[in-house]
Amino acid sequence: MVELKTPEQIAKMREAGLVVAAMHKACAEAAVPGATTKDLDEVAAKVLADHGAKPNFLGYGGFPGNICTSVNDVVVHGIPSADTVLKAGDLLSIDAGAIIDGWHGDAALTVFVGDGHSAELHELSRVTEESMWAGIAAMRKGNRLVDVSKAIEGYIRRQPRPSSGKYGIIEDYGGHGIGSQMHMDPHLLNYVERRRGRGPKLVPGMCLAIEPMVSLGTAKTHVLSDDWTVKTNDGTWSSHWEHSVALTEQGPLVLTAPDGGRAKLAELGVQTAPDPLG
Known part of the structure; x- marks a missing residue:
């Protein structure tokens, strides 16, 4: 069952989304050479407290952080640690979430730590971000879930290939429904898998976390011993x-973008859609 939200519930999710946006801004500013990923987690905790919000990552399935901090070849779910010291040239994903009155927000961005990044890394981030926006643009009444997947994959496949020969669209992870829980139906692939069919029709009240993950090589991943x-x-x-x-x-309405995604x-x-918070 796909949870459909009322306008009032979407307004609460917008509140949570703006807290997530504030977390991203503060954490991105703090992501400098010499900082630890634990430092960033503490920044995120302060933003949550300042807004009267709860973290939706901390304790989720036993996860020990307020945010996920994934560096370089870590795709997702990196655990904040005092032992992980950021250095110039690192590529960092900050995945953050917040809860307001039981309603969830969830978003991630890629941050360039310091200087020294290759043009290829800048292009990797640009392609990934733009593919997300292509998926968001496909979230229209009457479309189906697969149309979002198709838009994401199509954008990535149309880009010039990197020197490694291809972009790897990560296979084992994707987007998801969100609302009264962080992870809900439906699961959203970032590519088209024919055997899954077209998926549910997109209707007003549906909320999705759209999140492409792209590598400079393989689509295959593994989970560490943690x-x-x-x-x-x-x-x-x-x-x-x-x-x-x-x-x-x-x-x-892009709940986790400061301007609602308008620009x-x-x-x-x-x-x-109009911003319910004005």
Whole structure:
């Protein structure tokens, strides 16, 4: 069953989404050479407390952090640690979430730590982020779930190939429904898998976390002995971008973007829904 939200519930998710946006801003600013990923987790905890929000990552399945901090060849679910010291040239994914009155927000972004990043890494992040926006733009009433997957994969496949020969669209992880829980039906692949069919129809009240994960090589991953940290099998670096999005009668609303996604979706010719918080 896919949970459909009322306008009032979407407004609460928007509140949670703005807390996530504030977490991202503060953590990205703190992600400097010499900082530890534990430092970033403490920054995130302060933002949550300042907004009267709860973390949805801390304690989830036993996860020990307020955010996920995934560095270089870690795709997702990196555990914040005082032993992980950021250095110039690192590529960092910050995945953050918040709960307001029982309603969830969840988003991720890729951050360049210091200087010294290759043009190829900048392009990897750009391709991943733009594929997310292509998926968001496909979140239209009457489309089906597979249309979002198709838009994400299609954007990535149309880009010039990196020197490694291909972009790997990570296979074992994807987007998901979100609302009264962080992870809900439906599961959203970042590529089209024919045997899964077209998936549910997209209707107002549906909320999805759209999150492509792309590497400079393989699509295959493995989990480390901590049962959380996910790395690429070939050691290639990856990028991860995510927004939580609500579909309304007036169009999509990007719950975790400060402007609701208005500016970026306007570039793509998509009208966004009015912000319920003004």
